[in-house]
Amino acid sequence: MSKHTETTYATVPLPAGFPDDVALPKFVIELGQRFEDAGYELALVGGPVRDMFLGSNVTDLDFTTDAKPEAIQQILTGWAHAQWDIGAAFGTIGARYGDWIVEITTYRDEKYDPDSRKPEVVFGTDLIEDLRRRDFTVNAMALRLPDFELIDPFGGVKALVSGVLETPGTPQQSFSDDPLRMMRAARFAAQLGVTVSPDVAEAMKDMGSRIVIISAERIREELVKLMIAPKPRRGLELLVASGIADSVLPELPALRDAQDDTHRHKDVYEHSLQVMDNAVEREADYFDAPNFVLRFAALMHDIGKPKTRRFEAGGKVSFRHHDVVGAKMVAKRMRELRFDKDTTKAVARLVELHMRFYGYGDGEWTDSAVRRYVTDAGDLLKHLHALTRSDVTTQNKRKARRLAAAYDDLEARIEQLAEEEELAAIRPDLDGQQIMEILGIKPGPLVGRAYKYLLDRRLDEGPSDFEASKQTLLNWWAEQPEAQD
Incomplete structure (x- = not known):
């Protein structure tokens, strides 16, 4: 995707049917002229043409040409500020002009062997045939340069309109x-x-x-x-x-088989889609752009339900620990799809935490509960806010208002306590080095156990001074079997 400023745009004589206010960068005409002067064709193709018809200024510039990669490189020499071989074997050369990135690809025809993941690429010589190989008619349109002649042999404009x-x-x-x-x-x-x-x-x-x-x-x-x-x-x-x-x-269609008695008006599949819809609407309250982690966690938050469904006395249906099971399932699926570790960990953690709010019931949140909620969420606190609010899909308006008010109260408590303590960076009042010095022990698992104990006390009771923390540590140490050795 390119970066640009308004001054890089220019109004060009686009064919009838394009919105009047659609603009293209100034250099597009110049680039088309360079190819024409060299005896080759050049056309803006695919997504950019489609998006202009929809009224959007282009942010990606994809071109197609009958020039082979070597000829493309020669034409770009002296014009582009930089150029590189994206994949000459596939006919694509990349270039930078100012802040813009362009890709120019030789006409081609590619097909998959029925058992192969890799296409066989053959260069072509005809624009129409190049368009014919493209995925959909809305992407099989081109603007031939430098005159901006619309080439739409397969009815892409009609498809957009319909x-x-x-x-x-x-x-x-x-x-x-x-x-x-x-x-x-x-x-x-x-x-x-x-x-x-x-x-x-x-x-x-x-x-x-x-x-x-x-x-x-x-x-x-x-x-x-x-x-x-x-x-x-x-x-x-x-x-x-x-x-x-x-x-x-596969976890998504499997949700259709897990009827959720809690959401009698819809099955778990429909509920999950609704939670995702809610997250799409709500994410602007927390983020500046579409957030994949939030949306995917919303979609997958209940995927543990089919595996944990149990029929209880009286016809009730339970899904105990579906949050923990679901977290493991989504992590496994994302690893199979080759997601990076950080994204996988974030989505799985949100799935694991999505029921945490409901575990506190309707009572007033204690300082300890607030600290643990914030600490467990870590960097994902905004995501968890949005996900938890999105997970309210009840048609009972009174219940929905009560849950919203309860979460409003939680967020207010978080803000209040954050003013008093550094909630985002809660640590024990003693660090690892201090623990070792006080207890006279060396690095190892024992230090970790002591650290965790002090962190739990910090979360439950809030901050304390050095002497009080030292005494707490010594009291704990006196009860440990290692202290008797």
């Missing part, structure tokens, strides 16, 4: 060439608010099992894009309805 996602060729051929396109269909449903055509929906159901040949890393990237889109529910419902979720996120 809000229906279609493929340039048959969806069966498109998904056979690259099965990841089925996940992209779900992502675009979430991102653009479109639906898929009946043919695309049918092909996704018939061919969904082919998604298993795609690498976990590529699946993860599409899942993240879907989750941070404006309407992630639409994409997730499409993945579940098509059966693709059974392969990439």
Whole structure:
């Protein structure tokens, strides 16, 4: 994604149908002229063209050309401030012009062997054929430069207007060439608010099992894009309805089998989607941008329920420890999808903590309870605030107001105590070195046990001075078997 300032934009003579206020960076015309002077074609293609039709100024600049990578590099020499080989074997050269990053790719035709994760790339010579290989008609449009001639051979504009996602060729051929396109269909449903055509929906159901040949890393990237889109529910419902979720996120469709007696008006699957919807709406109260960790934790917070469901006397249904079980399950799934350790740990921790608020009941929060809540959440406190509030989906308005008021009180208590103590950095009143000096012991597990004991006392009773803390430590030490050795 490029960085830019307003001065880099210029109004260009775009074809009829584009919004009047859509702008492009000034150098696009110049770049198109350079390719034309060298005897080659150049066109702005795919997402940028689609986004301009939707009224957005472009932030990514993707171009396609009949020039081979070596020729692209020659044309860019003396014009670009820097250039690099993104993947010459795939025909893509990257360049920087000012603060902008552009990618230029040779016309190509790529297909997947039925059992391979890697495409076979063949360079092409025709723009229409290059567009034909693309995933969906909304991405199979181009603006030929430098004259900005719209090339839309497969009805991409019509698809945008109607809000229906279609493929340039048959969806069966498109998904056979690259099965990841089925996940992209779900992502675009979430991102653009479109639906898929009946043919695309049918092909996704018939061919969904082919998604298993795609690498976990590529699946993860599409899942993240879907989750941070404006309407992630639409994409997730499409993945579940098509059966693709059974392969990439099986914990989600499994929720349909865990009827939750606590949420009689909806099953756990619907409840989880609603919690995620609530998190999407509420995240602006805590974050400046779409937050994947919050949204994914909201979606997955109850995935431990199917494994922990028990039928109690009187027809009641319980899900004891589903938070702990769910945390382990989501961590396992995210590792399989090759998420980084920090993101995985954050989501799993939120799933583990999502019931913590309800464990305190309706009573007044003590200082000790507040300290433990903040300490357990750590850097995820804002996420936990948003998740806990989002988890209220009851249709009982009186109950919803009571829970909201209770959480308002908790946040107020946190703010009040934070003014008195450094809640975000609560530590025992004695550090490890002091513990060793007072007890006359060497580094080892015993120091850790003493540290944990002092931390628990700190959380329960608040801060104390050195002498009082020292006496607390000595009292604890007197009861330890090691002290008798």
